[in-house]
Amino acid sequence: MATPETRSPKSLRHSYKRNLKERSIEMLLFLAAFFSVFITFAIIYLLISESFIFFEHVSIWEFLTDTQWTPLFDDAHYGILPLVSGTVVSSLVALVIALPFGTIIAIYLSEFAPFAVREIAKPFLELLGGIPTVVYGYFALLFVTPLLQTLLPELPGFSLLSAGLVMGIMIIPYVSSMTEDAMRSVPMHLREGSYAIGATRFQTAVKVVMPASLSGIAAAYILGISRAVGETMVVAIAAGMQPNLVWNPMEPAATITTYIVQVSLGDLPHGSIGYQTIFAAGLTLLLLTLVFNILGHLLRKRYREIY
């Protein structure tokens, strides 16, 4: 008959100290994970609270319908439309470049390219995606704009066109990389079935692989769109910074993001109406990207295929 003491030595006995340590570590890790939720709340709280003060001075109606944005002038107007138009036009130009090119590159890499080409091209595209945006801005202003001016002599030194073009080039790697990942994840037997009934690689890509990976492709497109909408430095450098209600990409204009940059470059006192305008602009931007994210989420759910 062994006594409990001899069966379990002291060091192996159930230890409250050890349990406490395990518990507190788990709690710490949880707090770290929950911190990300706190960031989101902080962003929303800050943007809304500062915008709230802003909307006490400016009615929401004026904010949404006035066609001038001149908050720092004596004759102040607070219409967000000029900034939205600049954002929309530059993003559209970027997407007209990024989505088709990104998709074509993805189709090529996923369905056509030999193994060696893909192994080189994928890291290369990733490197392109890692180049700082301010460098792309330099490229837009001092290389692309002069180049475009030889083709279109009436193009001004700052324009939404050249900013949008370079932004598009900048986004290609994101779109192509994510689209390619989505297409590669389509199981091989679907392709084999398609080849077996005599389809070409192109037919297989367009009629079988792309529909099967539609949710992933939609996610890639949405990411591209929200990057274009939120992009700052390329537009700040190459599109000029004056708010301009235009729908013509050949004109200079400001976007929501470049307005925030412009104000931050100056020295606005904390708590002034000018200080609050950048939070109102930021809130508009966040809502815009939120709309696209929700859209992307719905598309992903709607077209998700499970194998």
Place this chain on the structure above:
Amino acid sequence: MAMNHSDNLNEIRAIIAYHKRWDLLALIAGIVALMIAVLTFIALFGNMIIDGMPRLTWEFFTSFPSRKPEAAGILSAWVGTTLIMLVTAAAAVPLGVAAGVYLEEYAPKNLITEIIEINVTNLAGVPSIIYGLLALGLFVYELGLGQSILSAGLTLALLILPIVIVATREAIRSIPVSIREGAYALGATKWQTVADHVIPYSAPGILTGVIIGLARAIGETAPIITIGALTFIAFLPPSPIQDEFPFVSFEWLMEPFTVMPIQMFNWISRPQEAFQHNAAAAGLVLVVMTLLMNGLAIYLRYRLRKKIKW
């Protein structure tokens, strides 16, 4: 009858030829699109090399910015960038790894976990300038950290936190359950298993994610402008390492600063061509820095994929 048969055959051949033409066209389009991407990169790099290379002298790295373009340098910018990256890494790595470990190893399947997961995905899609606004309101004014190196470092830490979390989770997920079961079988607690096995084995993957995150942070301009970085700094913050006791000083944390991308932005926006050559030179340094970091990350991942077989 025979006539009809060859007609059919011809029709089929025409269809096949038609689709093969499209197939070829798609192939050519793919190669051309890829070539355009490559050419753009060559143009971007070549343009900067032609403009900036003559400015890349030793003095360029050891001089402060100046009103005279030929005397201006990036000393305060690269020192600022280095110090800010220290703060960013010190804040983002522990927080991101801890969050990743929790989500993979500890998190129960419940609503809170799901909220955290969705939230991390969404944070990665928030435009960087929004983080700048958050930092302006929170760090600069609410917490009173001012327009300092500390504020900037923390801002970029928030920005790259989702990248670190996602990389950590992916690295941990690739470790087989048998490793954990082995540890439990020897009587290890959960934390002992995680700290002695899971984290060390996933360290290379985590490191890859951290490097990619820092490479992104180095090039970020907009959020740093938003918190009010100065563009003209002609002094250095006090050195972190001191001659006298206690040998380390944290005074530099609260100093004003400038960083590489902001210095470059400042030079781009000047009308004189000589300053734009300075911008090209600063851009070259910046691009080489990010390419080296991203290249290192890609190489690490490549080695990882080849070497480890569980």
